[in-house]
Amino acid sequence: MDETDREILRLLQRDAGQTAEALGRALNLSASQAGRRRARLEASGYIRATVARVDPVRVGLSVQAFVQVQMASHAPEGARAFLRLLEAEPRVASVWTLTGEADYLLRVWCGDLAALNTLVHQVLLPHPAVARVQSQIVMDQPKRDSPLPL
Amino acid sequence: MDETDREILRLLQRDAGQTAEALGRALNLSASQAGRRRARLEASGYIRATVARVDPVRVGLSVQAFVQVQMASHAPEGARAFLRLLEAEPRVASVWTLTGEADYLLRVWCGDLAALNTLVHQVLLPHPAVARVQSQIVMDQPKRDSPLPL
DNA sequence: GGTGAAATCTACCTAGG
C-alpha cells in the first residue's frame, strides 16, 4: 500500500469503469501493472465493491430525509426487533448509532412527502421500542458524496 | 423505463462489475439486450457513475461523524464563502441543508478523534459566518448504504 | 514490463410482435 495504490483508489472512486490502460496513463504506469494493482486492491479488501450510482430523482425518489429515533427503553430485545424492522425496510438506506441524544440516525428515501409521513407514522413510530421520532427533510445538497480522502 | 430496467438498476447498484451475460442470465434476457439496456441507462442519466466503494477503516479513516452547523447570519456572501471552504475540504464528504434548526449537516471522515477536533475547532468554527457547531460521532452502523429502493 | 490467448463489449444484421 503505497502512494500509487492510494492514487488508484482515488481514481476508481470517481470512475471504476476505466480500463487498466487508462489507469496506467494517469499514473505513468504500464497497463499490466495498473491492472495487477487494481486486482490486488480488490482481493485484499480495500475495495469493498464496485457499484452503479443511480440518480435518485430520475427514479422517482425526490424526497430524502434524516430521521432521528429515540428508544423508549434500552432493553436489547426491543432494539434488536427494531433493527430487524429497519433492515427489512428498503426506504431506510442507512442507520447509524451516534454519540449524544438520539439513539439512531436514519437516512431515508421516499417518493414524496406523503410517503415519508407514512413511513414515520405508520412504520417507525408504532414500534413498541420507539419513544420519539424527529425527521428533517433534505432541501438541498451543496456538496454531494465526494470520494474518501486518501 | 420498464420493470426490466429497474431490475437492472437494482443489480448494478449491488455489483456494477457483472458481465452483460451474467446480467442476462439474472433477467432471462440475451447478453445483447442486457448490454444494450445497460448502455442506454448510462447514456440517459439513470446511472450517474460507476464507482469503487473503498473500505474506510482499511485506509485509516476510522472516525466518521455528523456535524451540524448553525450560521451566525443568513447573509448570502457569508454562506457562499463557507460553502467554498467545505467544497475544498476533502474530509467533508457530503453537505446537506435541512428543514429545522441547523443550517447545514455535514458528514465527515477523519483518521482519529484528534483530527476531527482539529477540523471542527481549527477549520469550521473559526469561519466568520459560523455561529455554532455540534458534532456527533458514529459509534456503529447497524445498516449501511443499501441500494436505492426501486 | 511485455505478449498472446481468452473473455468481453459493441456494433450490425435478422426476425417477430
Add this chain to the structure above:
DNA sequence: CCTAGGTAGATTTCACC
C-alpha cells in the same frame, strides 16, 4: 416501428514469460 436474439470484429483482461 420498436424490441429481442445472434454473430463477428474490436477491445480488454489476465496468466505467463
